[in-house]
Amino acid sequence: MESLHLNLGVAILKNLLPNLSQVVMLTASANVLIQRLIERKLDLIITNDVSTEPSHVFRRLLFHEPSVLILPKSFEKDPNQNWTWQRLAVCGLPLIRYWNESGAGEINEMFMKTHGLRFPDKISVDTNSLLVTLVSQGIGWGFSRPTTVLENIHMHPHFIVREMQKPSFSREVYLIGREQEFVVESEIITDIAKQFVQENIIPESLKFAPWVKEGFTVG
Incomplete structure (x- = not known):
């Protein structure tokens, strides 16, 4: 992995x-x-x-690992840091998805379909580093796991990590x-x-x- x-x-x-x-x-x-x-x-x-x-x-x-939101640094300026799915759907940036044939893509897509979550999206990627890079550059937002953040911790000054609101998954x-x-x-x-x-x-x-x-x- x-x-x-x-x-x-x-x-x-x-x-x-x-x-x-x-x-x-x-x-x-x-x-x-x-x-x-x-x-x-x-x-x-x-x-x-x-x-x-x-x-x-x-x-x-x-082990079981929870999921987290990975958001552009600019989102930190918003006084309301409770990033619900409803707010993310109208945040003005697309969801950066994992390619649906990857392991992360399969579990993320299943989660969204199960809960009827729909977001504007134009970009699919197959690596964590590319997802985090695009988020860091303010191109979109995503959700992944803490180990993804650890893998890309050198970019942490350019993105923020926030709690995934319900429904959430691991x-x-x-x-x-x-x-x-x-x-x-x-x-x-x-x-x-x-x-x-x-x-x-x-x-x-x-x-x-x-x-x-x-x-x-x-x-």
Whole structure:
């Protein structure tokens, strides 16, 4: 997952490297990762999308992560910082969506359809960094997860993070692998991931979004 490769990905690599002859780590959308798992090009994947989960695989829940609004810095000037969905629909800027074939795009689109949320939109992207860059330049607004903010924290002076008003939602992040393969490694990675989320991702997220504490659950 793009939002985790620079922090959790590095932590996993550091822990596994002494015991493995070779490690290949790559970032791709959920549908690509799952397909490569099926094709045996990858042994284990971390993803939020299990809607296309193939047969003969196992999955381990790593954590639940809440969603947050990512808004242009100019929105900070508004005296009313309660950004409801109704206000965002008429804020004058389009929603920057995730491409609907990406993992984030699928869960975001499902959420909006379920709750009948409609917004002006002209732009779809498939990376967190592009979404945050466009928001930082005042081109639109978006919603994503705290790990997206952490991945792009160097741009934080140019955007703001606000609480998602009801209806809100969270995503589940899983470790997925083929049944009866790499069982020991999957257990090690699961333990590393849970500890890293508890000791790093959650505390760092609370620095810019203290309200998300109750939205995170590990395991």
